[in-house]
Amino acid sequence: MHLTIPIASLDDLPQAAAQVQAALGEHKIILLEGEMGAGKTTFIKALCHQLGVPDYVSSPTFALVNEYRDAQNRPIYHFDFYRLDDPQEAINIGAQEYFDSGYLCLIEWPSRVGALLPANRLLLTLTVTGPSSRELRITNEQ
Template identity: 75%
Template sequence: MLTIKISSLDALPAAAEQVRAAIQGHSIVCFEGEMGAGKTTFIKALCRSLGVQEEVSSPTFSLVNEYRTGQDQPVYHFDFYRLNHPREAEGIGALEYFDSGYLCLIEWPSRIEALLPPDRLLLTLTVTGPSSRELRIEN
């Protein structure tokens, strides 16, 4: 387990670089944290560190957004907050995305727990102050 202290928004790029190194070799990266903890904000910083040029935004209504890294590899960003049942994720082809081998960044993974492969990383963001967070990375 790795814990990263994020003191402010200015510390996000450095934290994203640490996470980028920690996720090497993993394609499924799950983000948990209360509403407003900064999951999407952190994913934006992580995508920037991966060389994503396009706008990174929460796929709250579309469920999945696709971005391209600096090496032209796809990154899939999921937000399953609005799902009522894992079948809804199956309906958008989530299992195919998960099996693709490409990086899948998943917000609210507990909503689709039954669909997730066992080989995944869990990143938990905890609010520690008005603009500070603690990020815990677990296998």
Template identity: 75%
Template sequence: MTKLSIPDLAALPAVAAQVVPLLQGHRIILLAGEMGAGKTTFTKALCRALGVADDVSSPTFALVNEYRDARNQPIYHFDFYRLNDPQEAVDIGAQEYFDSGYLCLIEWPSRVEALLPPDRLLLTLTVTGPSSRELVIGNQE
């Protein structure tokens, strides 16, 4: 388990750069934390660190956005907050995305727990102050 302190928004690019090597060997990345913890904001910084040039935004209503990294590989960004039933994720082909071999960044993974593959990396953001956060990174098997 790795713990990283994020003292403020200005620190996000440096912290995201530290996280990139920790993603090696993982395709399914779960982003957990309470509402307002900064899951989407961190995802934006992480995507920038991975070389995504496109605008990164929350796929709250679309459920999934696709970006391209520096190697032109897809990155799939999911936000399951507004999901009423896991079947909605099945209907958009979430399992095919998860099985694609490409990086999947998943916000609110608890809403689709039964659909998630067993091998995944959990990133948990915890609010520690008005603009500070703690990021805990650990395997979730």
């Protein structure tokens, strides 16, 4: 599956998040790639809101993982591996157990833990196209 969603401004984030939610299907591992400042965490906030997360969603840059609960009280795990020096750090926090949990895992900077990632996943690539516009590409990875 390849789907491209234009995001003209922040006002378009709820609609884009709804499209991603519809595209999730059975996928539980969601990778988010994009340059620094592309809006990965901002998009995750919109997606979590779409999924019914009542909590404040923020980047787990230093903690590496945050846990939220969706509208059905199921966990959602949000990872940010930007500051990871070695994939062993992800192993030490139990990343593989999170990935194998069957719950939604939203992973920023996934290339830093590439060897640890399960095969069946969705890749969301955010590309900056203007001062407040982005393009979101969804790719099914097997």
